[in-house]
Amino acid sequence: MIESPCLVPAASLVHNSPVSPKSHAVPDFDGLFRTPPAFGAKVRAAGLSKSYGQQKVLEDLDLEVQPGEFLAVVGRSGCGKSTLLRLLAGLETPDIGEISFDFATSQSTHVARIMFQEPRLLPWASVQKNVEVGLGSRRIFQDAERRAAEALNSVGLGSRAHEWPSVLSGGQKQRVALARALVSEPRFLALDEPLGALDALTRIEMQSLLERVWLQQKFTAVLVTHDVNEALTLADRVVLIEDGRVKLDLKVDLPRPRQRSAVDFTTLEDQILRELLKRDDTAPDYTI
Amino acid sequence: MSLSSVEPLPKLQNSPARAYGTPARGGASPLTTVRKMRSRLGAYVEAAGVPWILPGVILILWQLSAATGLISSSFLPEPVAILKAGWRLVLSGELLTNLLVSAQRAFAGLVVGGGLGFAFGLSNGLSRFSERLTDSTIQMVRNIPLLSLIPLVILWFGIDEGAKLFLVALSVFFPVYVNTLHGIQTVDDKLVEMGRSYGMKGWDLFRRVIFPGALPSVFVGLRYALGTMWVTLIVAETIAAQSGIGYLAMHAREFMQVDVVVLSILVYALLGKLADFAVKLLEHATLQWHPAFQRGVS
Numbered sequence: 079m080i081e082s083p084c085l086v087p088a089a090s091l092v093h094n095s096p097v098s099p100k101s102h103a104v105p106d107f108d109g110l111f112r113t114p115p116a117f118g119a120k121v122r123a124a125g126l127s128k129s130y131g132q133q134k135v136l137e138d139l140d141l142e143v144q145p146g147e148f149l150a151v152v153g154r155s156g157c158g159k160s161t162l163l164r165l166l167a168g169l170e171t172p173d174i175g176e177i178s179f180d181f182a183t184s185q186s187t188h189v190a191r192i193m194f195q196e197p198r199l200l201p202w203a204s205v206q207k208n209v210e211v212g213l214g215s216r217r218i219f220q221d222a223e224r225r226a227a228e229a230l231n232s233v234g235l236g237s238r239a240h241e242w243p244s245v246l247s248g249g250q251k252q253r254v255a256l257a258r259a260l261v262s263e264p265r266f267l268a269l270d271e272p273l274g275a276l277d278a279l280t281r282i283e284m285q286s287l288l289e290r291v292w293l294q295q296k297f298t299a300v301l302v303t304h305d306v307n308e309a310l311t312l313a314d315r316v317v318l319i320e321d322g323r324v325k326l327d328l329k330v331d332l333p334r335p336r337q338r339s340a341v342d343f344t345t346l347e348d349q350i351l352r353e354l355l356k357r358d359d360t361a362p363d364y365t366i
Numbered sequence: 367m368s369l370s371s372v373e374p375l376p377k378l379q380n381s382p383a384r385a386y387g388t389p390a391r392g393g394a395s396p397l398t399t400v401r402k403m404r405s406r407l408g409a410y411v412e413a414a415g416v417p418w419i420l421p422g423v424i425l426i427l428w429q430l431s432a433a434t435g436l437i438s439s440s441f442l443p444e445p446v447a448i449l450k451a452g453w454r455l456v457l458s459g460e461l462l463t464n465l466l467v468s469a470q471r472a473f474a475g476l477v478v479g480g481g482l483g484f485a486f487g488l489s490n491g492l493s494r495f496s497e498r499l500t501d502s503t504i505q506m507v508r509n510i511p512l513l514s515l516i517p518l519v520i521l522w523f524g525i526d527e528g529a530k531l532f533l534v535a536l537s538v539f540f541p542v543y544v545n546t547l548h549g550i551q552t553v554d555d556k557l558v559e560m561g562r563s564y565g566m567k568g569w570d571l572f573r574r575v576i577f578p579g580a581l582p583s584v585f586v587g588l589r590y591a592l593g594t595m596w597v598t599l600i601v602a603e604t605i606a607a608q609s610g611i612g613y614l615a616m617h618a619r620e621f622m623q624v625d626v627v628v629l630s631i632l633v634y635a636l637l638g639k640l641a642d643f644a645v646k647l648l649e650h651a652t653l654q655w656h657p658a659f660q661r662g663v664s
Contacts, residue, residue, distance in 0.1 A: 168563075191563075194556070194560065196556065198559075200557060201655050201656070202579075202653075211574075215565060262564075
């Protein structure tokens with residue numbers, strides 16, 4: 079998707095614009111993405127192995143994510159999908175193998191961001207200050223406050239900027255965490271089941287919010303989830319991991335926004351679920 | 367000495383209107399508004415007044431039993447007599463000078479001992495090497511009963527200020543050390559990981575994530591330290607001193623001035639309460655984010 083600068087209202091390009099970003103009551107998507115979106119990074123993992131003690135979690139795993147692609151990783155709990163994501167986000171280092179990022183432009187230094195399962199907001203910082211954390215070392219720049227406010231607007235929480243995180247609901251906290259990840263304009267966003275703890279309705283809202291911001295910013299996204307439906311709602315491609323390896327790699331060629339009740343959608347969902355549950359039929363490792 | 371770190375706030379402060387920073391809705395009828403105001407006022411009076419009921423009743427019973435001769439004045443003088451003694455000492459200037467001397471000793475000991483405890487707590491919480499080097503030694507020293515050191519301290523420092531400073535500083539050191547260390551060690555790892563993933567490190571990570579996370583525990587240590595501080599100071603002043611509230615009490619005992627002795631005890635209680643109150647104010651100022659202290663964002 080190409081976004082030309084002429085989409086941006088002229089007034090907001092001027093630094094001391096009279097239009098305060100806080101005055102927007104509705105989510106303001108144009109405000110956040112005034113700079114032409116950076117292209118996502120190409121992520122390549124080759125021969126990844128990781129074990130904790132005797133436990134082998136990943137074994138010789140290869141994975142390639144195209145720039146701007148939305149990849150979902152599904153699998154049973156304990157299959158190594160979260161470990162894979164932590165490796166990709168640079169939180170841990172692999173025992174063997176390597177991960178490389180190719181950026182379309184070389185100007186950015188730290189562009190991989192992770193959104194955790196929990197919001198992980200600093201309870202002693204206001205919502206606004208929490209978002210500014212996402213700017214990293216750039217938060218000392220003059221425009222830090224404005225950029226954080228814009229990111230908050232983009233997730234519809236512009237009016238809550240000066241409150242403590244503890245008064246927000248679970249979904250709102252996760253939206254602040256999303257704003258924090260987005261404010262740095264990441265090239266690669268790792269999502270570690272960020273919607274796992276939300277209720278069903280909030281979850282659907284968050285899914286469409288995620289999809290919207292991804293369509294706008296066009297970063298490369300890797301979402302780890304145990305929810306096949308969520309994976310198919312958001313992803314261009316779904317990868318199934320079992321025993322530390324890629325077992326299934328499926329392109330999701332459906333029009334966006336995805337219709338959950340469409341026949342193609344349910345067929346794919348059924349296919350993945352059957353693959354996930356296959357082991358149960360042959361060799362149950364527990365009995366009731 | 368109060369160890370409870372948090373007193374429940376009156377309901378008023380937790381009302382959603384204040385927590386969310388929005389004005390109260392204007393739709394209510396004047397009658398309900400008045401009723402609400404009255405109940406708010408009631409809550410305020412209740413919160414501020416109820417804690418004083420028990421001390422008041424005790425005071426009245428005490429005065430009555432002393433006035434009717436139930437308690438002999440040489441055993442426990444009536445409250446009015448104690449007030450009179452207090453007024454006499456205020457006029458002569460004795461009370462104020464001794465009060466200042468005691469407060470000065472307490473404060474100096476707190477700064478030295480608390481400062482050292484805080485510094486060791488920080489360094490041992492942040493550095494594994496530092497903890498290995500000093501923690502077991504500190505824990506060993508901590509288990510020595512402080513008051514058993516008094517003969518040694520008198521031999522070392524005589525009965526000068528040094529002895530009192532040493533004892534008070536030592537008594538304050540341990541609670542501050544233990545709680546600072548505990549606070550830093552129990553900072554949420556997930557927040558630290560988040561900070562690191564956003565490029566925070568060193569001083570930045572400490573200032574933004576580790577220290578604010580450890581602060582509630584540091585305050586628990588400080589309040590505990592204030593308790594041990596007064597206890598140690600009283601002992602030090604009654605054993606060997608030529609000024610201070612403890613000296614005032616010991617001096618009065620020699621002349622059988624029971625009223626002055628009781629007055630000194632009350633002054634200690636008041637000083638302790640005052641110090642505790644000061645820390646509580648500090649807590650409210652710095653821990654506003656904490657749900658237990660929440661009054662909405664300023």
